[in-house]
Amino acid sequence: MGDFTASTTVGRDPQSLFDYLSDVGNLPRYFSRMTSAEPGQGEEVHTTARMPDGQEVQADAWFRVDTGAQRIEWGSEGPNDYHGHLDVRPDGGGSEVEVYLHTTRVDDGNQQVEDGLRETLANIKQQVEGGSA
Numbered sequence: 001m002g003d004f005t006a007s008t009t010v011g012r013d014p015q016s017l018f019d020y021l022s023d024v025g026n027l028p029r030y031f032s033r034m035t036s037a038e039p040g041q042g043e044e045v046h047t048t049a050r051m052p053d054g055q056e057v058q059a060d061a062w063f064r065v066d067t068g069a070q071r072i073e074w075g076s077e078g079p080n081d082y083h084g085h086l087d088v089r090p091d092g093g094g095s096e097v098e099v100y101l102h103t104t105r106v107d108d109g110n111q112q113v114e115d116g117l118r119e120t121l122a123n124i125k126q127q128v129e130g131g132s133a
Contacts, residue, residue: 001103027047059076070087
């Protein structure tokens with residue numbers, strides 16, 4: 001069972017950063033390995049991702065946005081108990097983004113998962129601070 005956490009600071013106000021991150025259409029722009037995300041009924045999202053071994057995987061997931069708490073939660077049904085959340089908090093003149101991920105597919109410290117979280121946070125920082133978001 002693996003529990004993973006990573007965070008970064010971003011030079012953008014919390015509300016506009018949260019608005020960008022909570023838009024399902026933006027998920028493939030910043031989530032490492034995700035190649036598409038389409039809203040479904042209610043909280044449902046249809047996703048496609050390219051795994052580290054090159055395999056393409058399609059899945060249905062849930063995606064919940066709590067604007068008041070500035071928290072996004074997600075997960076998918078199945079044997080891996082995959083779920084996570086992302087929090088946006090004020091940090092000086094910008095924001096802190098923290099991501100938490102849980103899965104039973106791998107153990108704590110799995111390098112691929114940790115690399116994926118770091119890559120995702122780096123993507124967010126680059127896009128938002130670089131003006132492409």
